[in-house]
Amino acid sequence: xxxxxxxxxxxxxxxxxxxxxxxxxxxxxxxxxxxxxxxxxxxxxxxxxxxxxxxxxxxxxxxxxxxxxxxxxxxxxxxxxxxxxxxxxxxxxxxxxxxxxxxxxxxxxxxxxxxxxxxxxxxxxxxxxxxxxxxxxxxxxxxxxxxxxxxxxxxxxxxxxxxxxxxxxxxxxxxxx
Numbered sequence: 504x505x506x507x508x509x510x511x512x513x514x515x516x517x518x519x520x521x522x523x524x525x526x527x528x529x530x531x532x533x534x535x536x537x538x539x540x541x542x543x544x545x546x547x548x549x550x551x552x553x554x555x556x557x558x559x560x561x562x563x564x565x566x567x568x569x570x571x572x573x574x575x576x577x578x579x580x581x582x583x584x585x586x587x588x589x590x591x592x593x594x595x596x597x598x599x600x601x602x603x604x605x606x607x608x609x610x611x612x613x614x615x616x617x618x619x620x621x622x623x624x625x626x627x628x629x630x631x632x633x634x635x636x637x638x639x640x641x642x643x644x645x646x647x648x649x650x651x652x653x654x655x656x657x658x659x660x661x662x663x664x665x666x667x668x669x670x671x672x673x674x675x676x677x678x679x680x
Contacts, residue, residue, distance in 0.1 A: 509543055509651055516517045521555075522542065525606050526538045526539070526541055526542045526606055528541075528607065528623065528624055529623075530627065541606065541607075541608055555652045572656075577605050577608075580604070580605070580609070580610050580667060580668050581601060581604075581605075581667060581668045581669075582659055582667040582668065582669045583669055583671075584601050584670065585672055586601075590602060592632050593632050593633060596629065596634040596646050596648055596650070596653070596655075597672075599628070599629050599632045599634055599669045600625060600629065600655075600657065600668075601623045601668070601670075602628075603624060603628040603629065604624070604625060604628070604657075604668050606624075607620070607624035607625065610658060610667055610668055611642070611658060611661070611666070612661070612662075612666055613662050614641035614642045614658070614661045615641065616651065616674050617641055617642035617657070617661055618639050618640060618641050618642070621644060621657070622631075626639065629646065633645075633648055633649075634646045634648045635647045635648065637652065637675075641658070641659040641661070642656060642657055642658035643655065643656050644657065645675050647675075651674065651675070652674070652675035652676070653672045653673065653674060653675055654672065654673050654674075654675050655670060655671065655672045655673075656669065656671040657669060657670065657671075659671070673676055
């Protein structure tokens with residue numbers, strides 16, 4: 504019985520660490536009021552809609568973010584993502600981006616805001632999952648992983664009236680017109 508309690512306590516501690524890593528936007532190791540508010544918003548959305556909840560796994564083989572079982576809770580912020588399948592953040596840069604962007608909140612409205620937002624909210628998380636970010640310029644970034652190097656336009660409609668997260672990827676070095 505004490506083994507079960509110790510395992511349970513460890514699982515709770517691991518989950519708490521992963522939640523802090525996921526919602527700690529400024530990487531200070533603590534959740535501030537806005538960060539905690541983001542966590543509560545996602546938690547309440549998960550309770551209200553079972554179609555998109557974080558899977559609370561006690562497995563800790565891969566440190567970092569929990570895998571989203573049905574995708575981000577704020578589907579309305581995204582365009583062109585399939586959240587009806589398991590999101591594999593360690594294998595797919597697109598899934599990693601979606602997971603991190605969902606936790607970061609609103610879509611940046613301008614290209615200048617997008618670059619700052621990406622560097623603050625997305626870059627370190629993607630790199631911790633094995634997707635090296637080579638550069639960020641406005642609403643575009645280049646990443647390299649086992650799939651190769653890709654340039655991604657991640658905000659559709661930046662500087663326009665209704666921007667959304669998108670994933671328009673081209674191989675790095677491709678001629679973009």
